[in-house]
Every structure is written in C-alpha cells, then in structure tokens.
Amino acid sequence: MEIKVIKNILERNQNAADNIRRLADENKWYIMNVMGSPGAGKTSFIKCMIENLKDIFNIVVIEGDVASTIDAQAIASYGVEVLQINTGGACHLVADSIAEAIDTLKPVPKTVIFVENIGNLICPSSFDLGENLKVVVSSAAEGDDKPYKYPAMFEKADVVVLSKIDVIDAIGFDMQRYKKGLEAIKDKDLKLFEVSFRTKEGVKSLTNYFYTLLDQYFKSRGKCL
Amino acid sequence: MHEYFVTQQLIKIAEDELKNLDFKKVTRIKVVVGELSGIIDESLKFYFDILTKGTILEGTQLKIIPKKALLYCQKCSEYFERTKDFTCPKCLSVGKLTEHGKEFYIESIEVDD
Numbered sequence: 001m002e003i004k005v006i007k008n009i010l011e012r013n014q015n016a017a018d019n020i021r022r023l024a025d026e027n028k029w030y031i032m033n034v035m036g037s038p039g040a041g042k043t044s045f046i047k048c049m050i051e052n053l054k055d056i057f058n059i060v061v062i063e064g065d066v067a068s069t070i071d072a073q074a075i076a077s078y079g080v081e082v083l084q085i086n087t088g089g090a091c092h093l094v095a096d097s098i099a100e101a102i103d104t105l106k107p108v109p110k111t112v113i114f115v116e117n118i119g120n121l122i123c124p125s126s127f128d129l130g131e132n133l134k135v136v137v138s139s140a141a142e143g144d145d146k147p148y149k150y151p152a153m154f155e156k157a158d159v160v161v162l163s164k165i166d167v168i169d170a171i172g173f174d175m176q177r178y179k180k181g182l183e184a185i186k187d188k189d190l191k192l193f194e195v196s197f198r199t200k201e202g203v204k205s206l207t208n209y210f211y212t213l214l215d216q217y218f219k220s221r222g223k224c225l
Numbered sequence: 226m227h228e229y230f231v232t233q234q235l236i237k238i239a240e241d242e243l244k245n246l247d248f249k250k251v252t253r254i255k256v257v258v259g260e261l262s263g264i265i266d267e268s269l270k271f272y273f274d275i276l277t278k279g280t281i282l283e284g285t286q287l288k289i290i291p292k293k294a295l296l297y298c299q300k301c302s303e304y305f306e307r308t309k310d311f312t313c314p315k316c317l318s319v320g321k322l323t324e325h326g327k328e329f330y331i332e333s334i335e336v337d338d
Binding site (some may be wrong): 003005006012093094103151 | 227228229231232234235236237238239242243246248261262263292296307310311319320321322327330332333334335336337338
C-alpha cells in the first residue's frame with residue numbers, strides 16, 4: 001500500500017519562523033538575518049551598523065557560531081546587548097534557537113535585532129528565521145563566481161553587501177560577471193552595496209540606506225506601542 | 226551538512242503519517258529532492274539509516290527522486306536546464322531561476338499490509 005504524503009520537510013522550522021514573525025510584528029522588532037561565508041565581513045557589517053546607528057535605534061545582536069565567543073565579545077565591546085548561540089557543529093541557525101534567544105534577550109519594543117548566521121553559503125539559505133530582511137555579505141576576495149555557484153543564497157537575499165572592494169584590482173575581480181550573476185538570480189530589485197569596511201569606501205551610502213529603511217519601518221509602526 | 230536536522234524532521238513527518246495505521250512493515254519512503262534544495266542525497270540516506278535504528282522505520286528504503294533545476298528564458302518563453310552562467314542555450318540571454326529544482330518533500334510512504 002502506498003500512502004500519499006506530499007509534505008514539506010521544513011514545515012516545523014517554517015511554523016517556528018512564522019511565530020517569530022508574528023511576535024516581531026506585535027513588538028515592532030526589526031530582525032535582520034546576516035549571512036555569508038566565513039570571513040566575508042558579516043561581523044564587520046554588524047559592527048558598522050552598530051557604530052553608526054546605535055545612537056538612533058535600540059540594537060541587540062544574536063551571534064551564531066559553531067564554537068567560540070570571539071565575535072560576541074567583539075560586538076559586546078561596542079556596548080550593545082549580545083547573545084551567543086554555539087551550534088556545536090550545525091552549519092546554520094534554526095528558528096527554534098532564535099525564538100529561545102529572543103526570549104532570553106527580551107528586547108524592548110522598537111528594537112533592531114541582528115542575527116549573525118553561521119558562515120557558509122549553503123545551509124543558512126534553507127532556513128527561515130522569521131526575519132524581516134536577509135542580508136548576504138559576500139566579499140570580493142571570494143571571487144566573482146559566487147552567485148553562479150550558490151544561487152539559492154543570493155536569490156533569497158534582500159540586500160547584497162559586496163565587501164573588501166579594496167582588493168578588487170589586486171585579485172582581478174570581474175564586477176560585470178558578478179553583477180550579471182546577481183541579475184540572473186534576482187527577480188526583485190537588486191540592492192547591491194559595494195563597500196570596504198577597512199577603507200570605509202561605500203560605508204556612508206550603506207549606512208544611509210539602512211537608516212532610512214529602519215526609520216521608515218519604525219515610523220510606519222507609530223510613535224508608541 | 227544540515228541533513229541531520231532535516232532527516233529528523235523527515236522521520237517525524239513519516240512517523241506522524243503512520244500513526245493509527247495498520248501495517249506489517251514500512252518498505253519505502255519516496256522523497257523528492259530538487260537540485261537547488263541544498264540537500265545532499267547521500268547525507269540524507271546516511272543519517273536516515275542511523276536515526277531510524279530501533280524505530281518502526283528501521284530497514285526502510287529511502288528512495289530519492291531528483292528534480293533538475295530549470296531556468297526560464299523570458300525572451301524565448303521557454304524553460305531550460307541550468308547552464309554554467311545561466312545563459313539560455315538558444316538566444317544567449319540570461320535566464321531566471323524558477324521553483325523547479327527547489328523541491329524538498331515526502332511524496333509517499335509504502336507499507337506491507
């Protein structure tokens with residue numbers, strides 16, 4: 001006897017993510033899922049956002065790492081609340097662990113929650129965390145072929161931050177090829193920022209974009225609860 | 226590498242489906258896996274064998290049905306299989322990714338009555 005099932009295997013994670021999205025909406029939290037390879041600049045991106053926006057918005061950070069608290073300590077030194085999740089080997093964060101982290105952090109209404117996902121371009125793209133925005137940090141140092149090799153990750157991104165642009169000439173990064181790959185993947189408007197967190201090139205327009213985005217989000221949610 | 230987590234989910238769904246059913250043995254579970262789903266067949270099978278030991282699913286064959294990724298060329302209004310740089314083999318314009326290739330679901334479970 002054959003029993004027809006047709007059931008999405010990631011349903012449980014999806015339910016947990018939907019629940020986070022509902023909670024975030026009620027509490028006016030804005031959740032950003034920051035993904036990318038190890039060393040692409042995810043922590044630098046979050047640090048840059050904290051540095052430039054922490055006086056305007058309330059910010060907390062959930063740090064995902066396989067092991068260690070290196071990034072969490074670096075972020076904590078910027079004076080924002082940070083919670084470390086060590087997955088102990090798992091290659092991505094799941095919605096259940098984000099729900100737990102949020103429950104521990106108890107962010108006040110109108111908080112920006114940055115989630116730094118585990119560094120890789122495959123697994124995190126399959127798991128919805130209930131976020132408002134997916135940011136993919138992709139460094140020029142990794143090469144211009146990444147959109148072709150990891151299409152699922154780039155397709156899901158709302159914003160792509162191409163970091164380490166100061167090494168473009170040194171490594172012969174082909175910007176046209178990279179952009180062509182992104183355009184092929186993305187249906188929605190492409191939001192690509194070319195930055196170097198080291199030389200600060202492009203950081204101003206990146207910051208302005210996120211300032212406007214968050215300001216509009218919180219304004220649209222009213223002045224008080 | 227996230228196959229461990231997803232295999233747990235797969236087993237849970239199968240066990241729920243089999244609850245309250247009268248059968249002798251579960252023989253086969255068919256799972257549809259798209260090329261772009263990020264799931265590695267061999268890892269799925271590896272974890273499935275380990276995680277089902279001692280359960281009603283022990284010894285069940287995990288049959289993977291692969292689905293190719295298809296891109297869509299707006300110019301030709303046709304689907305085509307993924308090429309190295311997403312270029313349409315007919316007109317050479319850049320195709321768009323579609324839902325074909327992202328599947329990951331249990332299609333059916335076969336049991337011996």
